[in-house]
Amino acid sequence: MSVTAHDEREPLLPQNDTPPHDDGDSTQYSQWKQSVAALKNFRSHPSTPILCCTFLLFFLISFARHIIEVPTIRLFELAACHQYYSGVEGAVGHDRNIDDRICKVPDVQNELSTLTGWKFGLDAVPGVLLAIYYGSVAGKHGRKPVLLLFSTGTLLSLGWIVLICWLDGRVPIRLIWLSSLFVFIGGGHKVAKAMLFTIVSDAVDASHRTRYLSFLSSIPHITTLIAPPLSAIFMRISIWLPFQAAMGALTLTYILILAMPESSKLNTPDDTIRNTIGRRPEHQEDDDDDDPRPLLSPVINFVTETSENPKTPQTSAWYTEIHHLLLTPGLRFTFTIFFFAPIALISKAFVYQHASESFGWEMSTTTWLRVSQAVGASLVTLFALPILNTLYHPQTIRQAQNFDLVVLRTSLLIAAMGFGVLWQATANWMLVLALFVCGLSEAIQPANQGLATSFIPRELNARLFTTVAVLETVGKLAGGPLQSALFSIGRREGQGSLGVNFLASSGIFAVLFLLAVVVRVRR
Numbered sequence: 001m002s003v004t005a006h007d008e009r010e011p012l013l014p015q016n017d018t019p020p021h022d023d024g025d026s027t028q029y030s031q032w033k034q035s036v037a038a039l040k041n042f043r044s045h046p047s048t049p050i051l052c053c054t055f056l057l058f059f060l061i062s063f064a065r066h067i068i069e070v071p072t073i074r075l076f077e078l079a080a081c082h083q084y085y086s087g088v089e090g091a092v093g094h095d096r097n098i099d100d101r102i103c104k105v106p107d108v109q110n111e112l113s114t115l116t117g118w119k120f121g122l123d124a125v126p127g128v129l130l131a132i133y134y135g136s137v138a139g140k141h142g143r144k145p146v147l148l149l150f151s152t153g154t155l156l157s158l159g160w161i162v163l164i165c166w167l168d169g170r171v172p173i174r175l176i177w178l179s180s181l182f183v184f185i186g187g188g189h190k191v192a193k194a195m196l197f198t199i200v201s202d203a204v205d206a207s208h209r210t211r212y213l214s215f216l217s218s219i220p221h222i223t224t225l226i227a228p229p230l231s232a233i234f235m236r237i238s239i240w241l242p243f244q245a246a247m248g249a250l251t252l253t254y255i256l257i258l259a260m261p262e263s264s265k266l267n268t269p270d271d272t273i274r275n276t277i278g279r280r281p282e283h284q285e286d287d288d289d290d291d292p293r294p295l296l297s298p299v300i301n302f303v304t305e306t307s308e309n310p311k312t313p314q315t316s317a318w319y320t321e322i323h324h325l326l327l328t329p330g331l332r333f334t335f336t337i338f339f340f341a342p343i344a345l346i347s348k349a350f351v352y353q354h355a356s357e358s359f360g361w362e363m364s365t366t367t368w369l370r371v372s373q374a375v376g377a378s379l380v381t382l383f384a385l386p387i388l389n390t391l392y393h394p395q396t397i398r399q400a401q402n403f404d405l406v407v408l409r410t411s412l413l414i415a416a417m418g419f420g421v422l423w424q425a426t427a428n429w430m431l432v433l434a435l436f437v438c439g440l441s442e443a444i445q446p447a448n449q450g451l452a453t454s455f456i457p458r459e460l461n462a463r464l465f466t467t468v469a470v471l472e473t474v475g476k477l478a479g480g481p482l483q484s485a486l487f488s489i490g491r492r493e494g495q496g497s498l499g500v501n502f503l504a505s506s507g508i509f510a511v512l513f514l515l516a517v518v519v520r521v522r523r
Contacts, residue, residue, distance in 0.1 A: 047203035051212070053260030054199045055219060057147070060253050061192060062220040064246040066227035068158070070352055070366055071235055071242040073116065075165040077103055078239075079173040080111040106491055109357055113350070115173065117484025120346060120476060122180035127190040127473030132322070134187045135194070135466025142262045143195045143462070150192040151253045153185030158250070162243050190473045194465035201453050201461040202263040207400055210450030211389045217446045218381035221439070224374030232365065264462075322467050325460065330401075333519050334452040337408070339471040340512060341444060343479035344419070344505035348373075348438065350487045350497075351422070355431055358496030372432045376439025380411075385443050397454050404451040405516070407443050412513035415441035419506035423499050441509075 081103040103109075134146045160179040164171060186192065197213065204212045234241035325331055352366040385407065394400040418437035425431045449468075456464055483501045490498030 047263075050199060050203050050261050050263050053256055054196055054263075055216065057253060057256050057260070058193075058196050058216060058219045059223060060249045060256065061189070062223040063227050064154075064249040065189065066220070066223050066370070067231045067234075067242045067249075068246045069370070070228065070231055071239060072161065073112070073352055074235065074239060075161070076115045076173070076176070077108070077112050079165050079168065079176075080115065081108050082168055083173050084108050084111070104357060106493060109353070109491065109496075110488055111173075112353060113484050113488055115176065116349060116353070117480045117487075118177060119180070119480075120349060121478075121480030122177050123183055123188055124190075124473040124477035124480065125180060126184040127188045127469055128477060130184060130187045131191050131194070131466045131469040131473065134191050135462050135469075138195060138198065138264070138462045138466070142264045143199055144257055144260070144262055146186065146195050147192060147257045148186075148254065150186030150188070150195075151250055151257070153182050153188070155247060155250050156185065157182035158243065158246060162240070166240075187469070188473070190469040190476075191466065194462075194469040197449060198462045198465045199263040201458065201465070206397060206454055206458075207394055208389075209453055210400065210404055210446055211386045213449050214381045214385040214389070214443070214446040217442065218378055221374045221377035221381060221442065224370050225378065228368065228370040228374075232368070322463055325456065325464060325467060328455055330455040331452055331464075333515070334448050334455075335468070335471055336515065337412075337444070337448045337512060338452075338468045339475045340508055341448075342472045342475035343482070344415070344508040346476060346479040347419070347483045347487070347501040347505045348435075350483065350501060351431070351435065354487070354497060354499060358499075359428060359431065361428075369431060369435050373435040373439040376436040377442035378439075380440055380443045381446065385446065401451055401454050404447045404454070405519070407447040408451065409513060409516045411441045411444040411447060412509050412516055414438075415444065416506050416509035416513055419502050419509065423502035423506060425499075 084105075084107060085102070134149075138146050157179040160182060161176050164173065164176045164179075197216065200212050200216050201209060230245070231242045234245065326335070351369055355361040355366045355369060388407075389403065392399075392403050394403050414437060418434055418439075418441060421430060421437060422434035425434055449465075452464060452468070453461065483504070486501035486504055487497050487499070489500045490496075
């Protein structure tokens with residue numbers, strides 16, 4: 001691969017090589033001065049257009065996903081209800097309207113749980129089977145073609161769901177599961193998100209990567225503050241209006257993807273390895289304890305040998321690199337988090353049905369529960385984590401790893417507490433509080449991603465994130481039916497679910513927290 005221009009090879013936020021002063025106040029002032037200088041550099045850096053387009057693209061994708069979240073469940077419920085009462089005289093009006101209260105019977109709610117759980121699981125299948133392939137496409141042809149395919153597949157999948165529900169019980173409602181076939185085009189949200197996080201990792205050096213990954217992680221929570229209120233308003237006008245808004249947002253992604261620069265052109269084998277490992281400050285003594293090279297050397301040597309050998313088959317090299325990733329000690333821990341966290345988090349998809357069934361909320365008003373979670377998540381990913389990262393100001397890879405590990409432990413503990421409160425909720429305010437606490441745990445993703453990327457050269461970013469996409473989608477595939485079955489426990493006439501799935505999620509996060517406590521960054 002040819003070397004790009006010098007200014008494109010520079011880190012987005014260069015590390016400071018100036019020795020820190022002995023005086024504590026001077027050191028703090030110097031760190032704040034470096035942060036201000038870094039922000040000024042960000043405005044004029046060649047990577048800035050890539051990052052801006054990536055953030056805006058993720059906003060449109062997240063907006064399209066969140067604005068139809070509750071309307072989709074409501075459509076499934078209406079379709080299942082119409083199908084259940086199709087032979088009952090007077091249950092369905094001439095205008096196809098149906099009383100929402102008669103849809104809360106156990107048979108309809110169990111069908112809704114089955115539809116929702118299996119839909120989540122089936123949507124995960126394309127990501128499991130094709131994430132590695134689309135990662136190969138991204139490594140060879142760039143990230144943009146994969147994102148274009150994702151927009152196409154998502155639009156077609158959404159259109160199929162709308163069509164089946166529009167037919168209103170005249171066809172089997174379970175035909176909505178066929179919408180997952182269109183997700184094979186582009187691999188689904190996990191693959192698209194892997195591409196977006198890869199782009200940010202391409203453009204930002206390792207010592208500042210967690211900060212920008214946190215900014216990117218905050219975008220879905222920002223859209224959650226915007227989309228659910230709009231969705232609630234749209235649903236009162238027409239159940240189809242949120243879907244029209246989602247399709248419009250997805251259509252805009254085509255324009256943005258075509259306009260954005262290609263981030264893979266910023267990667268070269270020589271400068272990516274140097275920038276990812278990090279340059280040692282001149283004042284720092286040669287201490288092997290702070291040098292991640294021993295941990296990274298097997299992966300780095302393989303990447304160098306592969307890039308220097310043009311006869312190495314592309315596909316074979318790809319799978320061999322993933323094998324090397326799986327053998328890296330630090331990555332095995334982060335991969336465990338990537339796999340089990342989605343299994344626990346998928347239980348949040350049943351919160352809206354739980355609020356409607358057990359607490360008497362109208363389905364259109366359950367969107368406000370999302371706002372509670374989004375407020376907590378935005379506080380952490382948009383403000384708390386970036387500010388803490390700036391104050392701590394890691395100057396070596398080892399310091400950045402220790403920072404990410406502390407954040408990860410804290411977030412896992414908060415998640416275990418949040419789902420525990422959700423399981424024990426007996427009043428509306430407890431539901432809102434539980435989701436707010438769950439939102440405070442959203443630093444799990446950027447902290448784990450920052451920790452994982454610190455173990456590898458930048459050359460392997462696309463490989464890492466698509467491997468993560470496979471792990472997350474396998475977890476989602478297993479978690480969907482599992483959480484659906486757990487959520488059905490205790491449901492009978494006159495009583496809703498016992499919420500055992502929320503207890504299971506709390507237990508998973510508690511075990512992950514204990515694992516994170518005993519883990520140390522390898523020297």
